[in-house]
Each structure stands twice: as C-alpha cells, then as structure tokens.
Amino acid sequence: MKKRFFVTGTNTDAGKTYVTVGLLKAAQRAGLRSLGLKPIAAGAQWIDGKLRNDDALRIQAASSVILPYEQVNPVVLEEAIAPHIAAAHEGRLITASRLQGFIQGALLSPNDFALVEGAGGWRVPLNDREMLSDIAKSLNFPIILVIDMRLGCLNHAILTAEAIAADGLSIAGWIANTGQDKMPCFDENVATLSSMFLAPLLAVLPWSSDEKDAEPLFDALFKAL
Template identity: 65%
Template sequence: MKKRFFVTGTDTDAGKTYFTVGLLLAAKRAGLKAMGLKPVAAGAEMIEGAWRNQDAHQIMQANSVQLAYEQVNPVLLEAAIAPHIAAQQEQRLVTAARLEGFIKGALLLPHELALVEGAGGWRVPLNDREMLSDVARSLGYPVVLVVNMKLGCINHAVLTAESIIRDGLNLAGWVANSADSQMPCYEENLQTLKSILPAPLMGELSYAQSVEVVEQEFDNLLSNL
C-alpha cells in the first residue's frame, strides 16, 4: 500500500528538510521504496558542477527510488527569497497546475512512501493568484506539520493546523523539532501543543544528539506513519 504525505512547517527553517531526509533514510534502512520531492525551491548554488538547491539535493541523495535532480526539484529559483518574488525577478510563471503535473509524473515510478515537501510555511504565494497550499489541496495527500519548537510556536502551529483543516485536508500528525536548541519550558510547551492541536504527535526530534539517537527517533517516526 502506497503512503503519500505533504510535508509543511510552521515557518521557514522549521525543519521540513531535516524531517524529510531523516524519514527517507529510515525508510531506506527498513528496505522500503521511498522518494522525496521538493517541487519548488528558492536558493540555488553550485553543487557537484550543477546549479541545485541544497535541501533538494539532500532529498535526492536520501531517496531509495532513484530520481534525477530535475524530478526531485523541477522548479529551481535562483534567489533565496519568497518563491513568487524570485519567480518575478526571473520573469517566470510558477503555477499550481504545473507543479502538480511534475509531482504526479515523478510518482508514476514504483514506490511505497512518498514525501512532498513544501517551501516555507503553509501560505506561501506562487504567483498573484495561487499559493503552494493550492498544490497540496489539489493533491489531497495527508499533511504532516513540522513544528519548530521555539518561542511563538504555539500560535504558529495552531494557525497552520486551522488553515490545513479549513482547506479540507487531513492533518495526519505533527512533529516537534528542536531545530536550533532546546527551548525554555520545552515540556510545558509540548504538552500545550498536544492538548490544542487536532492531530497526534508523531514524534520528537531532539537537538544535537548522536547519530544513533537520531536514527532511532526517525525509525520510531516511520513506524508511526
């Protein structure tokens, strides 16, 4: 049975790619055919002799289903700024329908798990009419919310969850990610989020732990999907 999820975050640098890559590597350890996609990415750099986005490159390397970079990240924008502004600067039109087509094309390959990672938070504009959330809504996949555990995360997480549900999508669960350091009163904030968010906590990702601990956290996450 195929499992497909759309991965979003409470904000930029919430840990979406960290979650996506870690889960793909856990799937690889479990012998699953898994792929991650980042259909639109802003911020290009020269990697292995080609212009690529660092996050999308990491996802490509973690995939157990072999995909070309252009399949993982079909729309690469040069500047590391909001995608719609980067697209305007390059005089390119990025549409929800075009991104959906790229995603569905890649998903024709045999797989057991697919993760489609968004850019920034939930309401990220693609152009003057559409947002990246329109792509998620068209796909209809369950959504995993990565919560950046820092001051202000409760408000960000609750508003994002409300938007996902208002868009008619299933919030499959959320992940508590300590992206930079353990926040003050972490446990109290975690318990508050558990009591407010209308979806289960799938797992916690801790800060600056050993490889063994990190792998175990993602193995546990994989079992909770």
C-alpha cells in the same frame, strides 16, 4: 499499500528537510522504495553550470528511488527569498497546475513511500492568485506538520493547523522539532499543543548534529505513520 504524505512546517527552517530525509532513510531501512520530492525551492548555488538547492540534493540522496535532479526539484530559483518574488526576478511564472504535473509525473516511478516537501510554511504564494497550499490540496495527501519549537511557535502552529483544516486536509501528525537552543518551558509548550490538536504528536526530535543518533527516533516515527 503506498503511503504518501505532504510535509509542511510552521515557517522556513522549521526542520522539514531534516524530517523528510530522516523518514526517507527510515523507509529504506524498512526495505521500502522511498521517494522524496521538493517541487519548488528558492535558494540555490551553481554547480557545474546548473542551479542546485541543498535541501533538494539531500532529499535526492536519501531516496532509494533514483530520479534525476530535475524531477526531484523541477523549479529551482537562485535567490533565497519568497518563491514568487524570486520567480518574478527571473522573469518566470510559477503555476500550481505546472507544479502538480511535475509531481504526478515523478510519482509514476514505482515507490512504496513518498514524501512531497513544501517550501517555507503553509501559505506561501506561487503567484498573485495561487499558493503552495493549492498543490497540497490537489494532491490530497495527509499532512505531516513540523513545528519549530521556539518562542512564538504556539501561534504559528495553531494558525497553520487551522489553515490545513480549512483546506479540507487531514494532519497525519505533528512533530516538535527542538532547536539548537532549547526554548524556555519546552515541555509546557509541547503539552499545550498536544491539548489543542486533534492530530497525534508523532515525535519530539531533540537537537543533534549526528544523523546516526537520530536513526532510532526516525525508525519509530516511520512506524507511527
């Protein structure tokens, strides 16, 4: 049975890519065909004459299903700003239907475990009418919510969970991602969120600069999904 999830976060740099890459590698270790997609990314560098986003490159490298970069990250924007503004600066129009078509095409590749990673938080505009959450709604995948555990995270997390529920989607679980500087009253904040969310706490990820250190945690996280 295929497992597919949409990965979102409470904000930019919440740790979505860290979680996506960790889960894709865990799926590989479990012997599954893993596939990660980053449909839209803002913030890229020119490499050999082509724009490339670092998060998308990491997701591509972590996937056992090999796809061209253009399928992993079909819409890449140079400026590291809100995607709809970056697109306007480049004279481009991003639509939900176009992104959905890219995603569905890539998911035709044989896979057992697929993750589609969003950009920024849940309510990120694509244009003046549509948001990235419209893509998640059309896919109808369970949501993995990555919470950036820092001051202000309670408000961000609760509002994000409410928005996901309002869109008719289910949260498969949430992840408490510890920053390099652990927030004050960390355990109390995790306990507060646990008491307020119906969705399960899948993992508390400690800060680590070594991916190998995190492998057991991601293996356990993968099994919990």
